[in-house]
Amino acid sequence: MAKPSIYDEFLAHEGVALVEFREDGIFRPLAALPKWVDELWQTRKSKSLRLAEKSPFLENFLAEAEEFWGSKAAGEVNSGNWIERDGAGKQVPLEASAFWLGDKRVVAIRNMSGTFGEQQQLYQTARDSLLTHERLMREIQKKEILLHCIIHDLSQPLTSMRGCFDLLLTKKVAPEIAKFLMTGQRESQRQERMIRGILEAFSGDLPNAPSQKQEGVESADLISCERRAVEQFSAAFMERGVELVLASYRDSERDWRVIGDAARIDRILGNLLENALRYSKSGGRVTVGGVEEGGRVMAFVDDEGPGLPADSSQEQMFALFAKGRDRPGKAGLGLYFCKMTVERWGGEIGAENRPDGGSRFWFRLPRARQEASAKQSGDDASAKAEAEEHIPLQKTARALRILVADDNDTVRDFAVELLRSRGHQPEAVSDGITALARIDEVAPDVILLDQEMPGMTGIDTARAIRKKEGKGGARRALIIGVSGDGSEEHRKLALEAGMDAFLTKPFDRADLFRTVEAEPRPLSESKPAQGVRAQAAQDGNLRVHLNEMTGGNEKILKKLIANFIADTPKKMAAIKRAVLSKDAEKLAAAAHSLRGALAIFGAQKSVAARNLEMMGKEKRLEEAARELGVLSQEVNRLGEQLHALQSPRKTAKTESAARKHRR
Amino acid sequence: MIQKKVCMLGSFSVGKSSLVRRFIESIFDEKYHTTIGVKVDKKIVKQDGEDLTLLLWDIHGDDVFQKMRMTYLKGMSGYLLVVDPTRRQTLEDALSLKERVDEAMGKVPSVLVLNKCDLLPEWNIDLARIQAMQERGQAVIRTSAKTGAGVEEAFSKLAGAMLGAAT
Numbered sequence: 001m002a003k004p005s006i007y008d009e010f011l012a013h014e015g016v017a018l019v020e021f022r023e024d025g026i027f028r029p030l031a032a033l034p035k036w037v038d039e040l041w042q043t044r045k046s047k048s049l050r051l052a053e054k055s056p057f058l059e060n061f062l063a064e065a066e067e068f069w070g071s072k073a074a075g076e077v078n079s080g081n082w083i084e085r086d087g088a089g090k091q092v093p094l095e096a097s098a099f100w101l102g103d104k105r106v107v108a109i110r111n112m113s114g115t116f117g118e119q120q121q122l123y124q125t126a127r128d129s130l131l132t133h134e135r136l137m138r139e140i141q142k143k144e145i146l147l148h149c150i151i152h153d154l155s156q157p158l159t160s161m162r163g164c165f166d167l168l169l170t171k172k173v174a175p176e177i178a179k180f181l182m183t184g185q186r187e188s189q190r191q192e193r194m195i196r197g198i199l200e201a202f203s204g205d206l207p208n209a210p211s212q213k214q215e216g217v218e219s220a221d222l223i224s225c226e227r228r229a230v231e232q233f234s235a236a237f238m239e240r241g242v243e244l245v246l247a248s249y250r251d252s253e254r255d256w257r258v259i260g261d262a263a264r265i266d267r268i269l270g271n272l273l274e275n276a277l278r279y280s281k282s283g284g285r286v287t288v289g290g291v292e293e294g295g296r297v298m299a300f301v302d303d304e305g306p307g308l309p310a311d312s313s314q315e316q317m318f319a320l321f322a323k324g325r326d327r328p329g330k331a332g333l334g335l336y337f338c339k340m341t342v343e344r345w346g347g348e349i350g351a352e353n354r355p356d357g358g359s360r361f362w363f364r365l366p367r368a369r370q371e372a373s374a375k376q377s378g379d380d381a382s383a384k385a386e387a388e389e390h391i392p393l394q395k396t397a398r399a400l401r402i403l404v405a406d407d408n409d410t411v412r413d414f415a416v417e418l419l420r421s422r423g424h425q426p427e428a429v430s431d432g433i434t435a436l437a438r439i440d441e442v443a444p445d446v447i448l449l450d451q452e453m454p455g456m457t458g459i460d461t462a463r464a465i466r467k468k469e470g471k472g473g474a475r476r477a478l479i480i481g482v483s484g485d486g487s488e489e490h491r492k493l494a495l496e497a498g499m500d501a502f503l504t505k506p507f508d509r510a511d512l513f514r515t516v517e518a519e520p521r522p523l524s525e526s527k528p529a530q531g532v533r534a535q536a537a538q539d540g541n542l543r544v545h546l547n548e549m550t551g552g553n554e555k556i557l558k559k560l561i562a563n564f565i566a567d568t569p570k571k572m573a574a575i576k577r578a579v580l581s582k583d584a585e586k587l588a589a590a591a592h593s594l595r596g597a598l599a600i601f602g603a604q605k606s607v608a609a610r611n612l613e614m615m616g617k618e619k620r621l622e623e624a625a626r627e628l629g630v631l632s633q634e635v636n637r638l639g640e641q642l643h644a645l646q647s648p649r650k651t652a653k654t655e656s657a658a659r660k661h662r663r
Numbered sequence: 664m665i666q667k668k669v670c671m672l673g674s675f676s677v678g679k680s681s682l683v684r685r686f687i688e689s690i691f692d693e694k695y696h697t698t699i700g701v702k703v704d705k706k707i708v709k710q711d712g713e714d715l716t717l718l719l720w721d722i723h724g725d726d727v728f729q730k731m732r733m734t735y736l737k738g739m740s741g742y743l744l745v746v747d748p749t750r751r752q753t754l755e756d757a758l759s760l761k762e763r764v765d766e767a768m769g770k771v772p773s774v775l776v777l778n779k780c781d782l783l784p785e786w787n788i789d790l791a792r793i794q795a796m797q798e799r800g801q802a803v804i805r806t807s808a809k810t811g812a813g814v815e816e817a818f819s820k821l822a823g824a825m826l827g828a829a830t
Contacts, residue, residue: 056668056703056718064734080732081700093700116699124697126728127675131695134750278784582792622751622789 008032015111020104025052057082065098069105162188219368220262226288229269241282247289258365260345271334272301272361279305296364304358402426405435406450408596417556432456451483459497466498561642579624588616666716673745674753675724678778681808683721698723710822733767741772741825748786772824780805
């Protein structure tokens with residue numbers, strides 16, 4: 001046997017097989033082949049190798065190599081790593097390169113076993129770190145949700161306190177008592193600002209975060225909520241082959257109203273149904289129903305799933321971030337939200353195994369009393385009367401020419417009607433470009449600019465107007481930015497663009513008149529809605545809220561409602577189209593337009609619209625269809641309330657007149 | 664015997680290697696082992712009564728550390744585009760990869776694999792979007808390399824599509 005040359009020994013040491021490519025896919029070794037080649041491909045001492053037949057990867061690479069050799073390019077072409085298995089199943093990492101060596105087409109195949117482990121460790125560490133980072137981000141998101149829950153819980157009693165102080169201050173009280181009340185009012189406002197500051201710092205829109213709403217005075221029809229829930233979830237259940245049924249009520253004609261807010265009872269039922277679906281097998285059945293229990297009503301969701309684990313406690317099950325073991329939910333917030341909400345209304349919630357198998361999740365809520373509703377109506381009338389006495393209704397002595405630019409018909413018409421009723425001379429346009437074009441003709445004293453208009457934003461329009469004024473020596477108009485976003489950042493942008501004041505949606509006539517009739521001054525924001533209206537808006541007491549906004553002007557109110565009823569279906573259709581076609585930009589624009597209209601009826605009414613707008617802007621449409629469902633419900637509910645408002649207004653007005661008469 | 668080259672494509676840690684291992688060896692390992700480069704395995708399946716050899720190219724996850732070479736796809740008859748639906752970004756990455764593949768290779772049969780269906784409650788992707796893709800003719804299958812659910816079906820569906828495309 002010939003002694004291997006130093007050249008052969010070097011290549012063996014390096015683990016490199018050096019072969020020359022001949023015709024027809026045949027290779028000829030240029031030196032002694034390392035041992036691993038034979039172990040892998042059983043080449044023996046053959047002088048004629050058909051490597052492409054041994055390795056599909058090499059076959060693929062050789063096609064690339066042939067192209068390279070054909071191009072006569074300098075350098076080499078590299079295959080990248082690949083792994084072969086030897087006869088014993090051991091993995092052998094390899095890498096090949098093709099190049100010209102003199103006039104020879106050469107392939108060098110390297111065994112990478114020496115360095116591969118290190119390289120793999122490096123990639124493994126990097127990718128593990130990325131996965132850990134992703135997990136951490138998800139955990140942080142959960143923590144933010146927790147923070148939101150806490151903040152909202154803190155806000156709720158404070159909202160009640162503020163309402164009480166505001167109402168008490170509208171009464172005649174002794175000066176020393178008034179002093180204490182004002183201190184209480186000031187401090188509660190301060191605390192609310194602090195809480196909102198924290199909320200704004202974490203302004204990611206979160207599902208299931210409880211809204212700031214006064215508890216305990218509202219009532220909801222449990223049968224309607226359950227019907228809605230069954231309707232909403234029927235498709236999801238059908239897809240999984242699970243039957244979803246509404247149990248027949250023993251007496252559906254009688255009053256099934258309970259203390260609680262319908263929207264949140266819908267969410268509770270939704271959470272319980274999602275839970276039941278998660279644990280139901282195809283062919284199973286889930287039943288939703290209600291049982292009367294004296295002064296309370298129990299709603300239940302029965303499933304035919306595996307039942308509750310033997311070692312599970314109610315406390316754990318309804319705890320924050322609690323998750324089932326086998327089929328856990330998303331964030332462990334669903335049941336926690338249910339417990340928190342039900343208990344806030346004086347109810348209770350629980351779960352148990354059913355005797356025939358499966359589990360029952362239930363919640364009990366106090367039955368709503370007739371006198372509670374009657375009392376609330378009385379409060380509405382009283383609040384309305386008080387409101388009418390405190391907001392000036394007379395025409396202004398100084399009529400102003402006002403240019404109103406807003407792409408949202410509802411908001412624009414509302415502002416124009418209010419300004420006209422006050423004796424001003426408003427002109428309406430629907431975009432910034434038209435506003436700029438009409439400046440010379442209208443010569444406005446005041447310009448109201450919506451911040452998000454198509455074509456030219458309010459900020460851009462303000463800049464252009466100031467530039468125009470500077471060139472022509474025209475009198476400086478008071479420019480007021482109008483936006484749902486009253487953040488500091490937004491105000492700063494407005495100031496930089498040359499605006500004088502800022503009006504946050506939703507605004508009422510007092511906010512509007514105060515801002516419009518102010519002398520030009522450094523940028524300020526109209527004070528947020530105070531007193532009765534703020535409380536009414538937060539309570540969802542639409543009648544008081546709208547009455548306060550319009551100053552009891554029937555004409556404006558009717559137009560406002562008629563516009564809403566006429567425009568909303570079109571706006572909803574635009575949103576639906578955008579969601580279905582996954583068009584994020586159109587979704588943002590359509591949701592923004594509807595949000596403006598909804599904002600008039602109270603800020604919390606536009607949460608789903610705002611969520612959809614943000615989803616559009618951030619191009620994250622995963623939850624858009626679900627949010628659209630929430631929005632549809634909100635819009636339908638608001639529509640029903642507006643229809644219902646038209647007749648009871650008469651009663652409220654009569655009561656208000658009677659109160660004035662008594663005084 | 665007919666032989667078809669099948670590529671496993673998708674982001675890192677979506678379960679491409681685990682799907683191959685489950686398909687070939689009926690094994691699943693909880694621990695994540697990142698793939699470097701390419702591993703080629705072979706499995707003979709029965710398709711419409713005929714033996715079909717699948718050459719499974721398990722290609723490393725496409726990410727900032729390793730970019731996938733389009734040359735690996737040469738001669739490919741079909742591919743499984745694997746997504747981890749608990750990580751939303753993997754769907755975006757997969758769709759962008761699909762665009763690159765379609766551009767480089769033309770129309771090749773593919774199956775979008777939504778892996779990790781054992782973690783269904785943690786899924787975080789837009790299923791309406793997936794449904795829209797299905798309506799446009801994209802084959803979609805939910806799998807779990809962990810439990811084995813849908814794995815055979817995914818490969819079988821692709822095999823059927825490849826043979827259909829070949830005829």
